[in-house]
Amino acid sequence: MYQVEASKALLKPRLWARQSARLRVPRNVVMLGLVSLLTDVSSEMVATVLPMYLVFSLGASPLVFGAIDGTYRGAAALVQVASGFSSDRWRRHKEVAGFGYGLSALGKVALVAAGNTIGGVGAIVAVDRVGKGIRTAPRDALISLSSARDKLATSFGVHRAMDSVGAMLGPLLAFGILFLAPARFDAVFVVSTLFAVLGLAVLVLNVEGKPRRAPREGTPPRLRAAASLLKDRSFAPLLIAAAGLSIASVSDALIYVGLQRTIDFDPAVFPLLYVMTAISFMALAIPVGQLADRVGKVPVLLAGQALLFVVYGVLLMTSVGYLALIACLLCLGGYFAATEGVMTALAGAVLPEGLQASGIGILITVVSLGRLVSSLAFGALWFAIGLHSAVLVFATALALAIALATPLLLRAQCTIADG
């Protein structure tokens, strides 16, 4: 199993080189996609077996895993803005991203060496999350700076598709190893470490740190310049639109919980929900990105947001058949494909070259805060007025958010045309 998968990874650069020639995706973007693919294989392998490992090998209560997982979720968000700004300030996006990837790889090594206590695993998970927080903004800035302004959405589509391939392969690989060597979690951790090291190696050896749009002259940006992005005439409207849209969007996890209340699932079907959404996302990310570059990012982004109405509609049904369920999951995948990557591409097009990572860091933080508000609000509404009424409120909020976002995003897009 491992050898087959790994030789696939070996072939991937060449396959992708051919693919990318047709797609005209910069080599740097494909390499960053490969870095993310390898790193995601590594981290998803561990994420898949961690509950089993904690409970069966370390004798922890499953609740402990919940606590370990939840405690550090906030950690990643906090470092995003800081890492984004420092990589702009030092003009070292590759190095800052590399530090983040390196931290996660170190975490995997530590898991092999010292992951036999519950506290140790907790610390390692924390380091991994911080590493993820550090690398995201500079990595996205590199993708953006490697691409022409009119090809940004395609680049992000390619990167996100490759990223999700890694997220799908990781669990398969982990299960494959445990199938061959039952209860040998150390084998999973060793292979995961190797994938993390490979990801880091591809970054160090094959990713160009100063791509075509990277600023080379002028003074490095000061903190004040990064802060002034918050009132920038093209970036600020985009931030407001992104905040509104993320608040009005129910998170996929809550959508699955909602579906579960209305449909009497065979428990074996439940994991298929994520898999189907992921496959839909994977298949759509690249074509939707190309479409966004051709017809405009804003209409594609808004259409993607509107797909959520279908999902909300299914949640409002009193009995959900399998056809409606499949339609719902396809739309959910399409919504992801047309929003997160396209929004980042739009930010990449709007932001000045010197402040790409700072701006993207701010955007990610705003969106994750919006999602937090959304989840809390949806939970509170569900409790107060019931699931159906809560979905109706969110559908109304989504309509308002789209109405608010349309002029704001169009204004942001206009400034690209001006520049």
Added chain:
Amino acid sequence: MVSRGGKITVALVVVCVLLGGGYVVYAALGPGQTTTDASPSAGSVPSETALMVRAVDPSRPALNGRVFVVEDGKVRRRSEDLACERVYYAAGHGICMGVAPSGVDYTASVFGEDLVPQHSMRLTGLPSRARVSADGRYGAMTVFVSGDAYLSSPTAFSTRTYLLDMKSGERIGQLEQFEVRKDGAPFDAVDFNFWGITFDPADSDRFYATLGTGAHHYLVEGSVRGHRLQVVRDGVECPSLSPDGKQIAFKSRIDGTNRWRLHVLDLATLEDHPVAEERSIDDQAEWLDAETLVYSNGVDVYAVPADGSGEPGLLVRDATSPVSLGNRG
């Protein structure tokens, strides 16, 4: 043309494939498969009582999870077919929740008096609690559903509780889909989680369970056929009804922590008192008889008087998931 960086990368890939593949092969062929005849050792099981337990020994897969029957202070029987994380048994019907033979999945099986599985089904998460009604008609299982990678929300870790028909081994309900009422009004929230069913010994349709939402852990009373639940009171987890149906043993959370003390609740007054066990216990207690609780600390099985007197005593070493097989005297 392959760049120098590209060449080094390809070389690294080859090295990693060899290292990783080699390690997996080594792990697959290596130790960890040895069989052993060691078994849980009985501590001070009072004569005239019989217990079913599962052995704990994570380092020995051949032994870990095996089901044993301990009678009159001696290990009487051992199942060759059942490997469980959690086991329960009543009136000729048992549930065993464990890791599937593949080693990567979880299954539950329904077994009979001969300790041989009759039906099995896939589980969606880590086995947590199992119960069978005293008449052997209904079964209940709780699993922890782990947060999938695509899932990132406050509810990333949740439970599911299923009801089974023990004759057919079929699922007949899921508590998440039952209608809940509190103080006479409908009650619902996104973060509802259910766990730890206990059946009424006199009427198997009637059961109690825990409903977790926010910082609350409600004791709920339910009906299998009625598909409804009613909140009784707060602060009760993993309830276990006494043989006379008048008291409930449960784990009482120590303010906001993941630590618990065992308590016993009087259903007539809804008042409760702690038992003499002072360590944190994360288990659904079992009534050995009308006056004694048995439970595991994850390593060994202990017994303690239910009225709060006395002190805990070791019953069976290296075992968890104790099931009282009744007074055979």
